Amino acid sequence: MSVQTITYSNKSNLNVNSQVPDINKINDTDMNEIKSVVNNNADILSGIQGTLLWTNSSPTNNFTPQTITLSSSNYDMLEIYYYDWKTGKNCQSVRVPKGEQGLLLAMIQNNGNAYAGLRGYVPNSDTQLYFGSAISIINDSQIAVGDKNDWCIPLYIVGYKTGLF
Numbered sequence: 001m002s003v004q005t006i007t008y009s010n011k012s013n014l015n016v017n018s019q020v021p022d023i024n025k026i027n028d029t030d031m032n033e034i035k036s037v038v039n040n041n042a043d044i045l046s047g048i049q050g051t052l053l054w055t056n057s058s059p060t061n062n063f064t065p066q067t068i069t070l071s072s073s074n075y076d077m078l079e080i081y082y083y084d085w086k087t088g089k090n091c092q093s094v095r096v097p098k099g100e101q102g103l104l105l106a107m108i109q110n111n112g113n114a115y116a117g118l119r120g121y122v123p124n125s126d127t128q129l130y131f132g133s134a135i136s137i138i139n140d141s142q143i144a145v146g147d148k149n150d151w152c153i154p155l156y157i158v159g160y161k162t163g164l165f
Helices: 028-049
Strands: 051-055 066-069 077-085 091-097 102-110 113-125 128-138 142-145 151-160
Touching (some): 077 102, 077 113, 102 151, 128 151
Antiparallel strands (some): 051 151, 066 128, 077 091, 077 151, 102 113, 113 128, 128 142
């Protein structure tokens, strides 16, 4: 659902009755103030709802190192949704302020073994992110690099205009 705004033209007084106190009537300035406040709040809410900036067209395939292009730079925070592991498909997300690099991290347990998957990303610009190779770690001892691109597969990137950063 999109956020609605008030679209009528600003009001001006028509019948001014100075004998009625302002507290007992609605003036043009009252109506214009209401319009201004509601529309300002609608602008803020629209940014907080977020905008889908990128979608993985092949979310069930391995995600090899690559640069992805966002559809807009009009955000101050990104949220990256990703699968922990191609087979497990548990969805997770991470939020990061605009321009910051980060890490997608996933942890699972199978038959007494603990597995962790990691994938780093860095912004090349306000509309481009580079995702590196994924690695996995088993029980803090075995590390596999480069061929573990079935871990931390980005699904969606959402941009928010929060005004916080």
